[in-house]
Amino acid sequence: MAETIAVLSLKGGTGKTTAVRTLADVLRRIGLEVLVLDLDPQGNLSDYFDVPSDASPTMADVLAGDAKLKDAVHGDGVVPATPILAEAERSLSGKMGRELVLRKALKGARKSYEVILIDCPPALGLLTINGLVAADWALISSEAQYFAMQGVEGALEVVGQAKEYYNDDLEWLGVVLNIADLRTTHSREALASLKEHFGDKVFETVIRSSIAYAESAERAISILDHRPDLGADYLALADEVLDRVGLDHARAQLKPMLAAAG
Ligand SMILES: Nc1ncnc2c1ncn2[C@@H]1O[C@H](COP(=O)(O)OP(=O)(O)OP(=O)(O)O)[C@@H](O)[C@H]1O
Numbered sequence: 001m002a003e004t005i006a007v008l009s010l011k012g013g014t015g016k017t018t019a020v021r022t023l024a025d026v027l028r029r030i031g032l033e034v035l036v037l038d039l040d041p042q043g044n045l046s047d048y049f050d051v052p053s054d055a056s057p058t059m060a061d062v063l064a065g066d067a068k069l070k071d072a073v074h075g076d077g078v079v080p081a082t083p084i085l086a087e088a089e090r091s092l093s094g095k096m097g098r099e100l101v102l103r104k105a106l107k108g109a110r111k112s113y114e115v116i117l118i119d120c121p122p123a124l125g126l127l128t129i130n131g132l133v134a135a136d137w138a139l140i141s142s143e144a145q146y147f148a149m150q151g152v153e154g155a156l157e158v159v160g161q162a163k164e165y166y167n168d169d170l171e172w173l174g175v176v177l178n179i180a181d182l183r184t185t186h187s188r189e190a191l192a193s194l195k196e197h198f199g200d201k202v203f204e205t206v207i208r209s210s211i212a213y214a215e216s217a218e219r220a221i222s223i224l225d226h227r228p229d230l231g232a233d234y235l236a237l238a239d240e241v242l243d244r245v246g247l248d249h250a251r252a253q254l255k256p257m258l259a260a261a262g
């Protein structure tokens with residue numbers, strides 16, 4: 001059964017999609033069967049994985065009940081999203097069981113993969129709820145700014161509600177400080193306040209900020225190849241994630257890559 005991880009944040013632009021993309025890259029390189037789900041009508045994750053914009057069916061068809069999830073898997077294992085997903089979300093809102101649609105659709109696929117990563121949109125609406133209700137784990141990506149704490153608390157509230165009402169199995173995997181420049185006071189303060197409030201739920205790994213991420217997205221080259229020195233952050237984060245979800249055999253596979261990255 002796949003370990004299913006939803007990546008979310010209250011605010012936009014906290015590095016969620018980059019995290020899903022890069023963690024998927026790392027996990028695939030160590031031989032895990034990984035499926036990624038794009039739950040964001042912006043479709044950034046689908047672009048990262050180079051899914052053609054006319055690929056069909058998509059996440060919108062799955063949520064509308066018009067396609068099976070396995071038929072919406074494209075390329076290396078991506079269920080893509082397009083702007084039509086926003087419409088699917090609106091039509092869902094009037095339906096009975098609207099929070100459970102993705103969970104039901106994902107049931108079969110969970111047997112075929114080892115890890116499923118869900119990229120949530122930067123809003124805590126029905127799409128994010130569907131992601132959380134379908135997941136075993138919630139991974140919060142936090143901006144390295146003054147209001148980091150409030151953002152994490154807001155996201156945690158939604159995680160708590162998803163757990164209470166629809167998915168008792170949901171656990172908080174942790175919070176990662178993302179796009180951080182620890183040379184600046186505000187990044188350091190954001191990290192300190194997260195650690196003070198959330199203790200060891202805060203990942204040891206901090207994802208450093210670099211313009212290289214924008215270049216890597218533009219050239220469609222994984223940061224792992226474009227700038228392995230920076231990609232090392234994601235190797236370390238993947239190691240912590242595998243530890244927390246209990247995939248120890250996979251951690252052993254990752255060891256040589258971690259060692260090579262120094
Ligand atoms: N570690 C990083 N350092 C610098 N820039 C980054 C880093 N990670 C991602 N970025 C850039 O920041 C922008 C936002 O990243 P990304 O799309 O991953 O965030 P997001 O949380 O998914 O955004 P949204 O909320 O809109 O879905 C992108 O331009 C991306 O290339």
Ligand SMILES: [Mg+2]
Nearest residue numbers: 016017040044
């Ligand atoms: Mg995104």
